[in-house]
């Protein structure tokens with residue numbers, strides 16, 4: 001029976017603890033690929049993933065491993081993104097497996113997302129193999145980390161493996177442990193088909209390709225299928241497994257992990273977390289409850305040159321075929337013209353999508369200040385959702401505003417509790433809970449490591465919270481967060497005027513008592529990021545008709561001329577051409593040339 | 608390669624680059640090597656070879672020895688080069704022959720000697736009459752040597768003298784700048800060039816500012832210094848004829864006018880640029896490659912080689928002639944290119960007038976005094992949309 005020789009597992013970790021590097025070693029040690037061909041983090045195949053050194057999309061690979069018992073096992077490995085923005089997708093991936101390797105960095109110990117990942121794994125009843133990674137590093141502290149794992153996560157020391165994903169030390173033992181400890185898939189090939197979609201992407205030749213884990217039954221090319229959650233019907237165009245490229249095969253059966261090409265046009269029709277069954281005589285119960293990841297962070301996206309709007313529309317439509325978790329709706333700004341209000345899973349997700357739009361579609365974009373979705377109840381009792389600050393009704397028409405809150409968990413050496421507590425208080429947050437988890441790197445100075453729980457409005461997480469947390473903890477603190485629901489709040493709209501024109505793209509919702517302070521730091525920041533113009537430019541922050549802060553950009557009186565001598569006129573002209581080109585990356589607002597970065601950087605307040 | 612047959616009426620300017628200095632100034636971005644006198648003969652040999660390979664039947668109206676520090680060459684070496692020029696080209700009798708000379712490298716005897724070999728215009732790289740500033744810039748000379756150089760030039764009989772000055776130095780006040788300028792005026796040179804200090808990241812002075820050892824350059828002060836200089840020079844009878852250049856009436860630098868008028872020039876030596884028959888070329892900036900090629904009778908590698916098409920020619924012509932204070936003669940321009948500036952650039956011109964960067968007067972379009980400080984803002988607007 002094939003299933004008994006199959007092991008399906010994923011690798012989970014806090015960001016950068018070494019998931020993808022461990023995947024490389026497993027691929028190499030099983031002989032699936034030669035190390036020269038693997039390079040570094042082979043699973044991170046997107047340009048953006050390679051450049052940033054992070055995993056953005058989950059990926060799978062089938063490994064054949066001949067174990068000590070002389071049996072060849074089929075190991076299906078799924079590499080998942082470590083960043084919290086993608087934790088919803090990670091939780092779906094876990095449902096496709098029976099086991100998980102939990103990677104913990106020996107120099108850092110347990111971090112915030114280590115814990116949330118363990119909870120996910122527990123939710124799905126996975127067999128967890130805890131490993132301490134990077135033991136090759138001179139500053140690694142495996143003993144201390146082991147203590148933490150025992151006391152906080154409750155694993156026994158003999159269960160925990162010590163490895164280096166980089167050198168390969170301990171990885172053979174890990175392979176044996178995978179085979180011995182992780183149970184084979186439990187499904188039944190004779191039951192009606194049930195397969196879980198744990199990722200999908202759009203391919204211009206094959207249409208939407210769904211990555212699936214087959215629990216019961218089997219799939220062949222040409223089968224007619226139905227998605228139980230969304231109701232989408234489809235026909236299997238082609239079928240296969242990953243090595244890690246697509247590798248066509250005839251059939252996927254219970255216990256297999258692979259892909260089906262569906263011919264569908266958009267990943268929105270074939271979302272992660274849905275269960276695939278046969279169109280006729282299908283299963284009745286989905287594998288897991290199907291729900292979609294909801295965007296929580298919203299921003300306006302415009303082209304720097306208004307005439308490029310059509311290209312932006314096309315680009316967004318195309319990209320959304322490949323990413324079902326970002327939303328978009330056309331909107332119109334009096335200053336920026338036509339654009340889109342887009343919703344994302346978090347700031348990293350926002351950053352990645354806007355970068356992909358610029359890069360893959362050669363666009364120059366303005367991305368406005370990100371915000372949350374507010375629920376506003378008007379005095380006439382009508383409720384509306386507000387994702388664009390400009391749509392906030394006049395204060396006199398507002399009965400109630402509610403905004404999303406998150407529960408955050410911070411792991412830090414105890415000596416930083418004070419500064420972190422201050423930050424949370426300043427960020428309108430509330431304290432919930434403290435838990436001691438172990439000794440710090442240098443026990444004398446930094447004290448014990450603690451896990452702190454707070455609740456704060458999500459709105460505050462969108463500005464400088466993370467940067468400040470890092471700087472107040474000298475880089476030690478790690479953060480995880482999770483939306484907990486909507487709560488009543490008091491907010492008003494703060495506008496910024498550039499040269500007398502209200503620039504809606506800079507508008508934000510803020511608590512009334514913070515309007516002056518935030519307005520002041522915004523105009524000061526803009527003063528730095530908007531270059532001098534040929535005339536004096538007043539920058540004003542206002543609430544309604546009341547000016548709450550002002551700063552002026554003095555007129556530019558002199559160019560910086562490039563040095564050129566003799567007849568080197570070509571160089572001079574090239575510099576002028578560059579200057580002219582640069583204007584395309586600016587947006588003209590009330591005659592003021594505003595660089596596109598200003599729209600984002602206005603948030604990066606200095607404190 | 609140059610065409611050999613050119614009409615006799617074509618007058619071209621000849622530039623010769625001498626890439627040697629005693630030591631590098633802290634703001635230098637010119638192609639110049641720390642002097643190894645032993646390199647001079649091989650370089651001169653290469654120059655002469657380039658001259659012969661690029662020989663043509665054309666009239667040379669001006670010769671300009673630029674650098675570097677051309678005054679490091681001996682009168683004999685200069686004479687050798689000039690003879691070679693005369694051998695391969697027709698040099699007009701009244702040709703303007705300029706040499707850039709640095710105080711600290713010249714004395715009365717030397718200057719008299721180079722005057723004798725035919726050099727009739729001297730451009731002195733004085734930069735400042737303030738010793739603190741000269742040290743900050745890393746110049747090899749002090750103020751006293753600068754004064755001596757002017758006196759020596761006069762006694763050697765030079766009656767066409769330029770003084771180069773630099774303003775907009777880190778921390779330099781308007782008054783300090785005025786003092787240097789007034790001292791220069793006292794010596795009544797026929798010509799004064801003044802340049803705002805511009806720094807590039809790899810230069811030592813730039814690094815000193817970044818490291819906080821020197822104050823940042825204030826563009827505001829620099830602008831005021833320029834405007835003050837404009838007034839003072841005008842009061843002393845100097846005519847402002849180009850953004851950075853002033854002269855006594857009739858003493859404009861003929862060689863540099865060639866660049867601004869879009870006329871042809873031939874540049875010889877390392878990193879020298881030429882513009883002949885709508886083609887702009889620039890020699891390699893590597894002295895060893897330069898001499899190596901020429902020792903094999905091969906013209907040096909070009910690091911710039913560009914055909915100037917009609918659109919570019921128009922743009923460059925506008926940009927360069929706007930550098931001249933009298934501006935562009937709109938009728939002449941239309942005669943030359945068949946283009947009505949007013950119609951062709953209506954929107955741009957409107958914008959620039961609104962910002963008070965250009966003005967129109969008696970058939971000319973020119974930069975305003977504000978526009979002279981913000982030239983780039985004007986120039987880029989006349990570039991063609993796609994090149």
Ligand SMILES: Nc1nc2c(ncn2[C@@H]2O[C@H](COP(=O)(O)OP(=O)(O)OP(=O)(O)O)[C@@H](O)[C@H]2O)c(=O)[nH]1
Nearest residue numbers: 015016017018019020021054055082134164165166
């Ligand atoms: N010295 C050493 N470095 C390691 C080891 N494992 C991973 N690294 C390094 O740690 C960094 C992060 O590794 P990745 O494998 O990309 O981490 P990840 O967990 O996949 O990151 P995300 O996918 O972004 O969550 C890389 O620079 C690796 O080279 C190890 O065992 N020893």
Ligand code: SF4
Nearest residue numbers: 628631632635637675
């Ligand atoms: S004298 Fe001129 S070329 Fe020589 S180092 Fe100084 S600035 Fe550069």
Ligand SMILES: [Mg+2]
Nearest residue numbers: 019020054055
């Ligand atoms: Mg990874």
